[in-house]
Amino acid sequence: MTALLSIRDLTVTYRRDGSEVAALKHVSLDVAAGERFAIIGESGSGKSTLALAIAGLLPGSSKVGGSIEWKLPNLRLPHSFAPPSVLPDMSGRTEGGATERRPSAIATSHMPLGGRDIGFVFQDPSASLDPVMAIGEQIAEVARTHLGLTWSQSYAKAKSLLERVRLPDPDAALRAYPHQLSGGQKQRVAIAAAIAAGPKLLIADEATSALDTIVQAEIVALIRQLVAEDGMTLLFVSHDIALAAELAERIAVFRHGELVELGATAQIIASPRHAYTRALLDAHLGLDAEPLLRQAGATR
Amino acid sequence: MSSPLLAVSGLTKRYRRGGKTIAAVDDISFHIEPGETLALAGPSGSGKSTIARLVLRLIEPDAGHIEFEGGDFLSLNGAALRARRARLQMVFQDPLAAFNPRAMVARVLDDPLRTHGVASRPERTRRIAALLERVGLSADLAARAIHEVSGGQRQRIAIARAIATKPSLIVLDEAVSALDVSVRRQILQLLLDLQRQERIAYLFISHDLGVISAIAHRVVILDAGRVAESGNARAVIGAPQSAIGKALVAAAPKLNRTSQGAADRQ
Incomplete structure (x- = not known):
């Protein structure tokens, strides 16, 4: 397998209430180009921190050790063809305070650019969309910024993306504002914006957790299709091991900032090696699970 | 069993939206026995949470009756309502x-x-x-x-x-949905223990059929404010008859712990 990125000994520490909390501890793993890779864990496992670290979106106040090495064979240059070294250095910016997200200081090779090489879909689409900007513009902006298209080209691209994410009426949606859409429709728009620049890597961080089961299944099917059509690598971050197993080829299980177990989906599900992975699988309440009601002896 | 603890009949709540009137809850009837768990399932917008708020009288219905502990719950107000509310928690x-x-x-x-x-x-x-x-x-x-x-x-x-x-009845609206799976199981166990010991009934609202089949006696599946189907929770979830019931079952993530290559089926 060809690695898209190699993470070695990655440690991320946040300052909280004056003390340092390690959100990730000495994590090493490779993500292969073109694979669907799931990161699962409960709250505090470090799964979102890992996703943010890969995307270069860690808060400026975090301390990072280790490396993320990118192996992008044909990492596209920005449309202006400026070498990366003259990209604006934002690390010295002070406005916004310590919590402002900026490209982190992780040692990386051929640092990819968020939005262009990496698309990111968050849990809450309302928080990632601008509430007072028409949806068409929000998607077109990504295409214009990263692909060097004109506004009219970008707008046409936005419309075709809305068709690809199967929004019911793409023409009307272009002019709509986020509050006019349902949660599932907003997440489709957020996905359209995330893939607008044709990223190599799509990161979905709990992207379906706020949606009901039926919409969740539709969004997962959409992500699966888009990733296959565009040859993207998928990083699927979730608390739901059953959902991850339906989508991913490999699963990495995290707990308390540590990588507990990593393997092919079938192996993780059918023969987990780590007790914690087994506990997670046992805690899953499937439709065919033994009812707790009956276990409690409270049958009626 | 004698009279039900909670009997809801013809419950209706309409909202105005963009000049149109939408029935969020449309002529819904169900009942809960003492010590029983009735689950309300359905997609977003099916009316689950509106029913919860109506039963708790956080909002008032446009039509219908709610009988709780043998009395007309909707006609109560003031001190009598406050006193009765001690028996109905959330x-x-x-x-x-x-x-x-x-x-x-x-x-x-x-x-x-x-x-x-x-x-x-x-x-x-x-x-x-x-x-x-x-x-x-x-x-x-x-x-x-x-x-x-x-x-x-x-x-x-x-x-x-x-x-x-x-209380004799607790309304739980997605009460375990935001919890980690290991914690969720402990909370469900706690709810079952309390039910067994105190004979508390639950109106358990959830979009998660796995949780419902684990702890509910009966389920009402809602679609667009109406009852799509109802019955024994295991029976309905095991063999749903309504279109929305089938869609909910099909969409639930399934963990096949024996088969190989779950991710390979495209």
Whole structure:
């Protein structure tokens, strides 16, 4: 397998209430180009921190050790063809305070650019969309910024993306504002914006957790299709091991900032090696699970 | 069984939206027996949470009747309503939103005791410690602030508050949806233990059929404000008859722990 990125000994520490909390501890793993890779864990496992670290979106106040090495064979240059070294250095910016997200200081090779090489879909689409900007513009902006298209080209691209994410009426949606859409429709728009620049890597961080089961299944099917059509690598971050197993080829299980177990989906599900992975699988309440009601002896 | 604990009939709630009138809850009827768990399932917008709010009388219906503990619940007001509300409690999805985050745990549990007439302060302090132990928490937690405790502990505190007034029915609206799976199982177990010991009935609202089939006796599946189907939870989820029931079952993530290559089926 060809690695898209190699993470070695990655440690991320946040300052909280004056003390340092390690959100990730000495994590090493490779993500292969073109694979669907799931990161699962409960709250505090470090799964979102890992996703943010890969995307270069860690808060400026975090301390990072280790490396993320990118192996992008044909990492596209920005449309202006400026070498990366003259990209604006934002690390010295002070406005916004310590919590402002900026490209982190992780040692990386051929640092990819968020939005262009990496698309990111968050849990809450309302928080990632601008509430007072028409949806068409929000998607077109990504295409214009990263692909060097004109506004009219970008707008046409936005419309075709809305068709690809199967929004019911793409023409009307272009002019709509986020509050006019349902949660599932907003997440489709957020996905359209995330893939607008044709990223190599799509990161979905709990992207379906706020949606009901039926919409969740539709969004997962959409992500699966888009990733296959565009040859993207998928990083699927979730608390739901059953959902991850339906989508991913490999699963990495995290707990308390540590990588507990990593393997092919079938192996993780059918023969987990780590007790914690087994506990997670046992805690899953499937439709065919033994009812707790009956276990409690409270049958009626 | 004699008369049901809660009997809802013809319940209807309409909203105006963009000049049109939409029935969020449209002629819904169901009943709950003492000590029984009835689940309401359905996609977003099916009316689950509106029913919860109607039953709790946080909003008033446009039509229909609610009978609770043998009396007309909708006609109650003032002191009579307050007194009856002690028997009908609620737990929501996000306890952090339900509580003042800066409040002490003791204060959160003291409120219902005081409101519903447990008079003396020493007696209330004793009851608070007992409530915390009842839900599997240390009595020491009483001195902590709500925002300082974990999500699972917070939901236990929400349950402790709900049982403080010795209710016969608790409405749980997505009460375990935001919890980690390992914590979720413990909370479900706690709910079952309380039900068995105190004979509390639950109106359990969830979009998760796995959770429902684990703890509910019966289920009502809702679609666009109407009842799509209802019956024994295991039977309905095992062989749904309605289109929405089938869609919900099909969409539930399934963990096949024996087969190979679950991810390879495209």
